[in-house]
Amino acid sequence: MSDMRLIVAGAGGRMGRALVRAIGESKGAVLAGALEMPGSELLGKDAGVLAGLPANGIKLSADLWAMSKEADGILDFTVPAATIANVAIAAERGIVHVVGTTGLSGSDNAVIKSVTNRAVVVQSGNMSLGVNLLAAVVKRVAKALDQNFDIEIVETHHRMKVDAPSGTALMLGQAAASGRGVTLDEHSERGRDGITGARRPGNIGFASLRGGTVAGDHSVTFLGPFERLTLTHQAEDRMLFAHGALKAALWAHGKKPGHYSMADVLGLSDI
Numbered sequence: 001m002s003d004m005r006l007i008v009a010g011a012g013g014r015m016g017r018a019l020v021r022a023i024g025e026s027k028g029a030v031l032a033g034a035l036e037m038p039g040s041e042l043l044g045k046d047a048g049v050l051a052g053l054p055a056n057g058i059k060l061s062a063d064l065w066a067m068s069k070e071a072d073g074i075l076d077f078t079v080p081a082a083t084i085a086n087v088a089i090a091a092e093r094g095i096v097h098v099v100g101t102t103g104l105s106g107s108d109n110a111v112i113k114s115v116t117n118r119a120v121v122v123q124s125g126n127m128s129l130g131v132n133l134l135a136a137v138v139k140r141v142a143k144a145l146d147q148n149f150d151i152e153i154v155e156t157h158h159r160m161k162v163d164a165p166s167g168t169a170l171m172l173g174q175a176a177a178s179g180r181g182v183t184l185d186e187h188s189e190r191g192r193d194g195i196t197g198a199r200r201p202g203n204i205g206f207a208s209l210r211g212g213t214v215a216g217d218h219s220v221t222f223l224g225p226f227e228r229l230t231l232t233h234q235a236e237d238r239m240l241f242a243h244g245a246l247k248a249a250l251w252a253h254g255k256k257p258g259h260y261s262m263a264d265v266l267g268l269s270d271i
């Protein structure tokens, strides 16, 4: 099979630059386009140079429809509004859409799901093997422990992160809720401040720390009578996520339409 031709959305961003590097180092994929926000001062700049590589001749553009004519997939780590705009174009073009953007609302997620009867979408709040294994373990542990164990999720990220809780924290919360057989929407406690009252039994708590250059730390603690169990993942570099996204795109190339997760890509869905 010929190399998969990939577009990087948000090519001037932190993940975008990491994705351009990952594609540059890869076997089986080539960079076919670099998307940036309309009006961005980076439009027209070379994607390779921005990523710290030699020039590759792919200039940043805001025109996804034009650049996707000769592409097989798009790696999208941007902002919710951009991802939602990209969903329709990727589906119309019939290209694989890997969605890593977090901070999406319930209605954003409904829009993404609405195209998956005709389009291939791989979506995950975290593209790393370790976090997806952690989610499987959290689900199992939550199932084994009763409501005498409170569940608290703590995440730490770099000072530039704009959404909280992180997509990964919410994914781990979903895993814990599913292990317990409850819905996260009805059992989460977020942003405690002031006279909060006692903890509601069965709730899953979230806390977010921001600072420095942390790529992404997540821990899930089960707090029971006289004992605590903490499961932790620490991402050391965002290239971890870029390699995961590339793996997802190559896996999805040629798959039938559907809404896939990173657990599907990694063969962890049945754990």
Ligand SMILES: NC(=O)C1=CN([C@@H]2O[C@H](COP(=O)(O)OP(=O)(O)OC[C@H]3O[C@@H](n4cnc5c(N)ncnc54)[C@H](OP(=O)(O)O)[C@@H]3O)[C@@H](O)[C@H]2O)C=CC1
Residues within 6 Å of the ligand: 009, 010, 011, 012, 013, 014, 015, 016, 035, 036, 037, 038, 040, 077, 078, 079, 081, 082, 099, 100, 101, 102, 103, 124, 125, 126, 127, 128, 167, 238, 241
């Ligand atoms: N699922 C996972 O494994 C991971 C997910 N993420 C998520 O990815 C997202 C991006 O993170 P990060 O790279 O750190 O953020 P950045 O802010 O560095 O990058 C986002 C980029 O998207 C660009 N952008 C904004 N609007 C558009 C548009 N309409 N079209 C094209 N590009 C646009 C921004 O441009 P401008 O700066 O001009 O606004 C910016 O260059 C976040 O939601 C983050 O949580 C991050 C790491 C891993």
Ligand SMILES: O=C(O)C1=N[C@H](C(=O)O)C[C@H](O)C1
Residues within 6 Å of the ligand: 102, 125, 126, 157, 161, 165, 166, 167, 168, 169, 215, 216, 217
């Ligand atoms: O914004 C980030 O940086 C990250 N975002 C993702 C999230 O919200 O969980 C994944 C990773 O933790 C890095």
